[in-house]
Amino acid sequence: MVKKLTVVILAVLVSAMVFTQTITFWHTQVETDRQQRIRALAQIFEAQTGITVNLVPIEENEILEQIPRAVQSGTLPDVIEGGISPILLLGSQGFMDTELNAKIIEDFGDVYEGVSRLMQAPDGGYYGVPFHAWVQGIWYKANLFEERDLGAPTSWYNILTAAKALNDPANGFYGMILPKKADAYTEQVFSQIALSNGARPIDKDGNILFNTPEMIESFRFYKELGKYSRPGFTAVPEALNGYLNNEAAMVFYSTYIMDDIAVEEVQKNRVEQFDPKLVENTGFANFMINTRPSSFGEVVGLGILKTSENKDAAEQWVKFLMSGSNYIYWLHMAPGGMNPTRSSIAQMDEFLDNPVLERYGKDQITTIISALDTVERFEFMEGEIIEEMSILSGNFVIGRAINRMFANDWTPQQTAQWAQEEAERLLSE
């Protein structure tokens, strides 16, 4: 009897080992609470399908560096969650399964066209499935703007006027918090400024355009804003803490800031004092205009890789993550920051049933999500992908140019010239 039982147990174990599939999933949600949620989702998925998901969290700024390493060591994941740059980089190198990603979008049938376009491969198919998205803009102390009768910071004129008027360094308060570090955040902020002035680093024909008058003007505006911004070269956490700590009147930030502004526990993780009036006193300028209006945002995609040996399991995982309550559970890890890319989910009461989203209200959330259809980026121009941009982004050319402009007190012309030469050097290699 004991022998029989042992044989049965062994058979079950062996079959379990043989038939259990494991997929590797890279994601950029490195915060502990977010990782807990993703682990929970992976456990539910495993219980439902028997497929184990090996979770690998990677810092957003590091993902472009991890890809070549993984390519060389043959440790690329089956599915990757990442911003446009890594997905485009992988796609342009032939790593993404464009057909399978397209099939998933088609199977869902309700993925917003605007965000899908940003993941489209030039020869048909999609480099990834748009998973969630955020919009960037200026978050500002609306009460101070009202007191001084300042216009909303949507135009260059209004932004600079408000930064000058509200800058009060003697009392530790600044007009703005502006990133000046050589990283992705600086590039994101500069992108919105340049696009609102009709400037782009590269056009559709591959011409490098850093030394155009529009681009030089954008560097000039950025440098001018720097005069009224909080000292330091500023990365993302310092910008967020500075705004929550009431150190500045304006900050460039994505909609990820919404829970930090609204929820006491989240805010207290960052700063000591909770400001209950911060939600009411904060405004959001979701577009910018100088010569033309422009919105900036990021779509985070889920891409299945061509190299994956478990395509079926990978497809199931992507569909699991983007369906019903699983999807909402994921999106609620950063309410406001992670917006759904499927219209059916965006309209679900269950999605809006959240303490943060409730505080902002359905209208503001709908406005944010609708901006995703008009989001502009340097990587896309008139429906075409400019793949060279991922090389410039991977090497932080814009971030480094701005960093040097402030550190060396370069003129906007010198900055543009440096960026031009650096881009030419990188793209000619």
Added chain:
Amino acid sequence: MQRFRELSPLKKKEATFGWKLVSPAIILIGLFILYPVLYNIYLSFFEVSLTPGVPNKFVGLQNYKELLTDPTFWNSFGITMLYVLITVVGSILVGLGIALLMNKEFPGRGIVRALILFPYVAPVISTVFAWQYVLMPLNGPLTILLSNLGIMDVTKDLVNDPNNAFIVVSFYSIWKNFPFIYLMILSRLQSIPQDYYEAADIDGANGWQKFHHITLPELYYVIGSLVLLRGIWNFYKFEEVYLLSKEARTLPIYLYEKAFTGLPELGVAAAIATVLFVVMMVLISIYVRKVLKW
């Protein structure tokens, strides 16, 4: 030397046994040291493909040509040499000074000696965060102290300013690594016979003369070896520099960026590694012959 076949049966067995004993070490060295070095040299002649199914393309000396004509490479090379010079000299001077102090008797010496080791034994990541914190603009404690002393403006961001980053990482390296120097020198200091100093006292030598004619010659080979070790380590130093500030553009950072950022150029990166290897081997062999007189 006798040929193997001319040996007596017993000696033959002994020799075979000897080879068997060392063979695991030879295999491991071959696998983990020789193979990567040779593979790296091999890669440096190729344009390495990242796309699956596309083979590497042989480009001959093109990668070396590209590298040696790249001003960024030479700039990084100069910065690296300066970094090695400053950090090695700095940490040896600080280590020597503190070892001399700690060699004297005073109450609580044991605790102080142990505390001095802290920077060296603490994990790099925690000390890097601590440095970034104390040097933050506006709120960093050290920034506030330096600005109160009138040395620096409180708004200055020392760590992230590309003009200062090199100075900050050099100071950090000296601070982080001097305890190792101190430990080595102290242990040598303790083994210098007291008779030498007593004899010098009888001859009427002063403190400086005793240091110059007894202590320093006795420390010559320890310091010589430390310069060699720290020189090699700091020449390749990556994590300390990269974690503290990505703006200090030393060669290992340049190599890392070539290999792993944007669209990586692994062939060029392999060529950099080969050039570094050759430069290092030449410098070491000159140093070992001239200074250490081995």
